[in-house]
Amino acid sequence: MATKVIPGLEGVAAAETRLSYVDGLAGQLFIGGHPLTELAPNATFEEAAFLLWHDRLPAARELAALKDRLRDGQSLPAATHNILAEAATKQAPVIDALRMACATLSLGDANPDDTRPEAQLSRAEKICAAFPVIVANYVRVRAGKEIVPPRADYGHAANYLYMLTGDEPHADFVRAMDTYLVTAMDHGMNASTFTGRVIVSTESDLYSAITGAIGALKGPAHGGAPGPALNMVFEIGTADQAEQNIRARLERGERLMGFGHRVYKVRDPRADVLSQAAERLYEQAGDRSLYDLARAVEETALRLLEEYKPGRNLQTNLEYYTALVLHGVGLSAELFTPTFAVGRAGGWSAHCLEQLSHNRLIRPSSAYTGPKDRRWVPLADR
Ligand SMILES: CC(C)(COP(=O)(O)OP(=O)(O)OC[C@H]1O[C@@H](n2cnc3c(N)ncnc32)[C@H](O)[C@@H]1OP(=O)(O)O)[C@@H](O)C(=O)NCCC(=O)NCCS
Numbered sequence: 077m078a079t080k081v082i083p084g085l086e087g088v089a090a091a092e093t094r095l096s097y098v099d100g101l102a103g104q105l106f107i108g109g110h111p112l113t114e115l116a117p118n119a120t121f122e123e124a125a126f127l128l129w130h131d132r133l134p135a136a137r138e139l140a141a142l143k144d145r146l147r148d149g150q151s152l153p154a155a156t157h158n159i160l161a162e163a164a165t166k167q168a169p170v171i172d173a174l175r176m177a178c179a180t181l182s183l184g185d186a187n188p189d190d191t192r193p194e195a196q197l198s199r200a201e202k203i204c205a206a207f208p209v210i211v212a213n214y215v216r217v218r219a220g221k222e223i224v225p226p227r228a229d230y231g232h233a234a235n236y237l238y239m240l241t242g243d244e245p246h247a248d249f250v251r252a253m254d255t256y257l258v259t260a261m262d263h264g265m266n267a268s269t270f271t272g273r274v275i276v277s278t279e280s281d282l283y284s285a286i287t288g289a290i291g292a293l294k295g296p297a298h299g300g301a302p303g304p305a306l307n308m309v310f311e312i313g314t315a316d317q318a319e320q321n322i323r324a325r326l327e328r329g330e331r332l333m334g335f336g337h338r339v340y341k342v343r344d345p346r347a348d349v350l351s352q353a354a355e356r357l358y359e360q361a362g363d364r365s366l367y368d369l370a371r372a373v374e375e376t377a378l379r380l381l382e383e384y385k386p387g388r389n390l391q392t393n394l395e396y397y398t399a400l401v402l403h404g405v406g407l408s409a410e411l412f413t414p415t416f417a418v419g420r421a422g423g424w425s426a427h428c429l430e431q432l433s434h435n436r437l438i439r440p441s442s443a444y445t446g447p448k449d450r451r452w453v454p455l456a457d458r
Pocket residue numbers: 296297298299301330331332333334335336337338339381385388390393394395
């Protein structure tokens with residue numbers, strides 16, 4: 077009997093998970109059982125990561141202890157600093173430097189062969205703690221600036237902003253960054269999470285799994301869209317140019333970045349959460365012109381997508397407003413995908429731990445379409 081192939085594994089459930097639930101038809105997302113709309117504006121990165129790792133929100137004492145352990149994880153192995161310095165000489169993209177650096181974190185692990193659940197959890201915490209430090213250090217080293225060490229009195233989001241700029245971050249920026257990191261933290265069996273789960277399912281280690289996940293995240297079909305989405309808004313410039321610009325893109329057969337999703341056939345709830353965060357941010361900064369332009373561009377894009385791709389239900393996804401929030405807190409477009417990784421590291425690590433807790437090797441099959449009648453021809457006769 078011919079093997080039935082499901083391209084892109086669309087609709088295939090590859091694992092049971094308690095971590096997040098994506099309802100693509102209702103446009104809902106639950107993280108650790110909480111509606112994202114409630115969790116993201118309130119939780120910090122640390123609280124949401126704890127929720128995924130332990131299946132409940134931390135009590136104050138547990139949160140303080142987690143923050144202490146994350147502080148320990150902020151010091152990077154010498155090899156990680158070396159690889160970042162080497163990547164900087166080549167002006168490597170930040171996301172590539174993060175991938176390379178992530179692979180070196182195992183050198184800071186005193187006992188990488190310890191596979192007890194508590195050792196794996198501590199590894200997950202260390203990887204999450206290291207990510208903002210890697211990204212911020214790299215950006216500064218590459219720009220020929222001094223590294224800014226993290227501050228002991230700052231949380232994950234505040235430290236990330238602080239290490240990037242060296243300036244005390246505004247409380248609104250910290251809240252917006254936490255909202256973004258929580259929003260990006262987990263999203264069912266997305267491509268990078270699946271990659272991580274496949275890797276640990278072979279009983280490989282967490283460093284390998286999360287390094288692989290970064291590789292999967294990088295592509296524009298996954299985490300690479302917000303930079304181009306923001307560029308499109310800037311290129312359009314004024315609301316009255318939106319129609320002509322977007323129509324030309326669709327006529328050329330281009331995909332509009334920040335629109336469409338494999339699972340959501342209605343508006344991505346993450347787009348709403350981030351749109352509200354962006355509106356607050358720009359409002360508080362006293363200039364909402366970019367936000368208003370983005371809303372106008374979005375409206376035109378949705379109308380024209382329905383005209384050019386009727387019935388495909390192409391809606392705004394998380395990446396569109398990611399661009400606006402991260403730009404609003406002062407990040408350059410090149411930092412958008414690495415910052416996605418900073419947030420998603422919480423989800424990746426939780427999925428790896430979940431996979432390991434009742435592991436079965438992930439090994440699908442394939443449908444062979446090649447010949448079977450070839451015969452060996454010696455090299456001299458070919
Ligand atoms: C996210 C994405 C990869 C999902 O793709 P998918 O589920 O494989 O959807 P398909 O490729 O089957 O697309 C279905 C149709 O909609 C079109 N389409 C999908 N996304 C589109 C977009 N952003 N702009 C224009 N057309 C789009 C496709 O061209 C296809 O048209 P066709 O039926 O005429 O061939 C896709 O929507 C996309 O590339 N979006 C832009 C990149 C982006 O924002 N990525 C971040 C995702 S969170």
